Amino acid sequence: MPKYSRLQIVIHWVVVAMIIIQWSTADAIPRTHNPLLPAKEWDLFLHMVHNYCGIGIGALVLLRMALRLRQRPQINHFRDLAAATIHWGLYGSLAAQAATGVIVTYFWAPAAWSHKALWYVTLVLVGLHLTAALWHGIRRDGVLSRMSPSLRIGRK
Numbered sequence: 001m002p003k004y005s006r007l008q009i010v011i012h013w014v015v016v017a018m019i020i021i022q023w024s025t026a027d028a029i030p031r032t033h034n035p036l037l038p039a040k041e042w043d044l045f046l047h048m049v050h051n052y053c054g055i056g057i058g059a060l061v062l063l064r065m066a067l068r069l070r071q072r073p074q075i076n077h078f079r080d081l082a083a084a085t086i087h088w089g090l091y092g093s094l095a096a097q098a099a100t101g102v103i104v105t106y107f108w109a110p111a112a113w114s115h116k117a118l119w120y121v122t123l124v125l126v127g128l129h130l131t132a133a134l135w136h137g138i139r140r141d142g143v144l145s146r147m148s149p150s151l152r153i154g155r156k
């Protein structure tokens, strides 16, 4: 079974944490745009975190796609194809969400619907990915250890 490099594992878990940050900071954005209330300092800070963290996710996803193209896992089975499709779907939805976030914020606010819609696409793909992770965890077939930081200490 091909292993993920240490860099890929670090990026995987850093991006998971950054997506949680995006989800937890998103609510502050409409509050900063409320014309009836002055924006709170804290909400403006959360808005800034959302913007820069989102741009960071976009950059990391591009790096991740490049790493994946350099080291392509073999497709021997329908399961491999399904996993690859969901992984590429996640790269695509996250890259598109970062791009639409930049467009909405700096160029064209009416495109906000696309940024919101892409979040639901990401949620569906993450749901499928987590269901697969759970299935592999129950089967104990070693797939989880390919992305686990603890089990790879000392390996290349």
Ligand code: HEM
Pocket (backbone or CB within 6 Å): 019, 022, 023, 026, 027, 029, 030, 050, 051, 052, 053, 054, 055, 057, 058, 094, 095, 097, 098, 099, 100, 101, 102, 104, 105, 112, 115, 116, 119
């Ligand atoms: C992959 C990275 C990103 C994720 C996962 C993400 C996630 C989200 C989520 C969940 C929402 C709330 C959607 C809703 O209300 O239904 C949101 C809203 C928003 N995000 Fe992001 N975001 C990302 C990148 C960015 C970037 C890079 C920017 C700007 C530079 C940005 C700017 C905004 C803005 C302005 C809104 C408010 C849209 C509105 O309510 O009109 N996002 N984002």
Ligand code: HEM
Pocket (backbone or CB within 6 Å): 008, 009, 011, 012, 015, 016, 019, 064, 068, 083, 087, 088, 090, 091, 126, 129, 130, 133, 134, 143, 144, 145, 146, 147, 148
């Ligand atoms: C927001 C959440 C997540 C996203 C967006 C995500 C995304 C991805 C992507 C794109 C890959 C392909 C390899 C890569 O580019 O790094 C991957 C692989 C993997 N992920 Fe996640 N992941 C998430 C959460 C999780 C969680 C919570 C687990 C464990 C419970 C997990 C376990 C794995 C495993 C085991 C692989 C390797 C699968 C294989 O080799 O076929 N992921 N993930």
